[in-house]
Amino acid sequence: MTYIQADGSIKIAENSRIMVMDNNYRIMFYSYNGFTVRRSLQNIFIKNYIINRRRMVERLGINEAKKIVNEFYSYARNYTYIPEHVNYEFLQDDAEKLIKIYxxxxxxxxxxxxxxxxxxxxxxxxxxxxxxxxxxxxxxxxxxxxxxxxxxxxxxxxxxxxxxxxxxxxxxxxxxxxxxxxxxxxxxxxxxxxxxxxxxxxxxxxxxxxxxxxxxxxxxxxxxxxxxxxxxxxxxxxxxxxxxxxxxxxxxxxxxxxxxxxxxxxxxxxxxxxxxxxxxxxxxxxxxxxxxxxxxxxxxxxxxxxxxxxxxxxxxxxxxxxxxxxxxxxxxxxxxxxxxxxxxxxxxxxxxxxx
Ligand code: SF4
Missing domain, CATH: 3.20.20.70 (Aldolase class I)
Known part of the structure; x- marks a missing residue:
């Protein structure tokens, strides 16, 4: 199911996956197999999961982040239109534009x-x-x-x-x-x-x-x-x-x-x-x-x-x-x-x- 949420973001809920991106296709949130990943606007990917009732938090390295991004867009494209140029490099360029403003x-x-x-x-x-x-x-x-x-x-x-x-x-x-x-x-x-x-x-x-x-x-x-x-x-x-x-x-x-x-x-x-x-x-x-x-x-x-x-x-x-x-x-x-x-x-x- 694909929803346009009240704030304009796009949410896709499919089996055990939840994917959220803003309406410029920036990944905001991804949940799968007991893991959640949040993307910050500066293109840092934060992964959360629970081990022995302790909440674990990790910043992903570039290779794992790329893998997550590819997986996200690949699944999401089954449910909604996402332009072809939208990928990890697109997100990285987008983050650099933001950092340049500051x-x-x-x-x-x-x-x-x-x-x-x-x-x-x-x-x-x-x-x-x-x-x-x-x-x-x-x-x-x-x-x-x-x-x-x-x-x-x-x-x-x-x-x-x-x-x-x-x-x-x-x-x-x-x-x-x-x-x-x-x-x-x-x-x-x-x-x-x-x-x-x-x-x-x-x-x-x-x-x-x-x-x-x-x-x-x-x-x-x-x-x-x-x-x-x-x-x-x-x-x-x-x-x-x-x-x-x-x-x-x-x-x-x-x-x-x-x-x-x-x-x-x-x-x-x-x-x-x-x-x-x-x-x-x-x-x-x-x-x-x-x-x-x-x-x-x-x-x-x-x-x-x-x-x-x-x-x-x-x-x-x-x-x-x-x-x-x-x-x-x-x-x-x-x-x-x-x-x-x-x-x-x-x-x-x-x-x-x-x-
Ligand atoms: S007051 Fe300044 S130096 Fe002290 S913790 Fe805050 S940011 Fe750091």
Whole structure:
């Protein structure tokens, strides 16, 4: 059976296979034999499956990705028209066109923003000093001018064409995009809001942004379409934050997050599993749970658990043994069993957090 879905995407359901592509023939999702594969717009293929009740996530290498693409189009052509030139190379060219609009590869999005339109209003990270983070190490922090954002919007509209109806939101890039001057931010949000009838989302830190934004700013942001901000809190334990070189003041940041909530914007809080190594694991769990208890969570908020992948800078700051994969799994399990905040607690696996 072939369906045109409400967002214009094409869904084919045949025996044990489900295939979804947007109306420009870009593969979005493929499910077969207990595996699911998602294609990101930058042509990264993410495969999910379950082993011993654990959800496994893999980024496919180019050969396996090509095999999946050939299989997908070969089956799909039995049910709907797909032009002959549509193949792996077509998808790769398409991804390169998108990356060219941004100027470089987009390293990360939150797990519920895969179907967003990524819109860069800044590039890089204004802080860029967290020990565990390599995301923007080679990018100079920069705020885009209004005319550059206008060009980006036009280029993205042209890139998506009619398939823009498959996109669910606007995600502001890069790290902590809302940390620019408030008047400038409102001007940008106004432009975005008038071009897209979609909710707006962004990362936000809680140590530099609390110096640039206050309650009234968040109220205005909500009026201009801001729905949720994602905070890389990582931990509620001062010792762990010190290892990570995140300059978060516990009480100030709790008040700040609750201010965002009071303004009517949802919050997504990201916790880093393994961030304290073995030595600080219990303190990391206890102090983070105590921190989260002080947040006024409501419907629409989320907590994300993200497993740390250690780099050299983190290891030298830790001055201790990192946790094994099993120990991180146990720590994640403890977090989940202690988390009763009335909001979803979900995994944030960076392997699949790709646009
Ligand atoms: S974790 Fe966030 S704030 Fe820290 S360096 Fe990376 S992007 Fe910047």
């Amino acid at each position: 100027g470089n590869f987009i390293p990360i999005v939150p797990p519920d923003q895969y179907l967003s339109i990524y819109l860069k209003i800044t590039s890089g990270c204004p802080w860029n000093k967290c020990t565990f983070c390599d995301l923007y190490q080679n990018d100079k922090y920069n705020v885009l001018h209004l005319k550059d954002i206008e060009s980006e919007i036009n280029a993205l509209k042209e890139y998506f064409g009619s398939s823009i109806t498959s996109r669910r939101s606007i995600f502001l890039g890069d790290a902590n995009a809302i940390n620019i001057g408030s008047d400038r931010l409102f001007e940008y949000l106004d432009l975005i809001h008038s071009n897209f009838n979609l909710g707006i989302y962004s990362f936000m830190d809680v140590f530099t942004t609390l110096k640039t934004k206050k309650f009234e700013d968040f109220v205005r942001m909500r009026e201009l379409g801001m729905k949720r901000v994602y905070v890389g809190l990582e931990s509620g334990d001062p010792d762990v934050l010190n290892i990570l070189n995140k300059k978060i003041d516990i009480n100030e940041s709790i008040n700040f997050i609750n201010t965002v909530k009071d303004a009517g914007i949802n919050i997504g809080i990201i916790i880093l599993i393994g961030a304290g190594g073995k030595k600080h694991s219990q303190g990391h769990i206890n102090n983070t749970v105590n921190y989260l208890k002080k947040i006024n969570f409501t419907h629409g908020d989320m907590i994300y658990l993200s497993e740390l992948s250690e780099n050299e800078r983190f290891l030298s700051a830790l001055k201790d043994k990192p946790m094994t994969s099993q120990e991180k799994y146990d720590e994640m399990f403890k977090f989940k069993s202690l988390s009763s905040f009335g909001v979803p607690v979900v995994d944030y696996n960076l392997t699949e957090a790709v646009y």
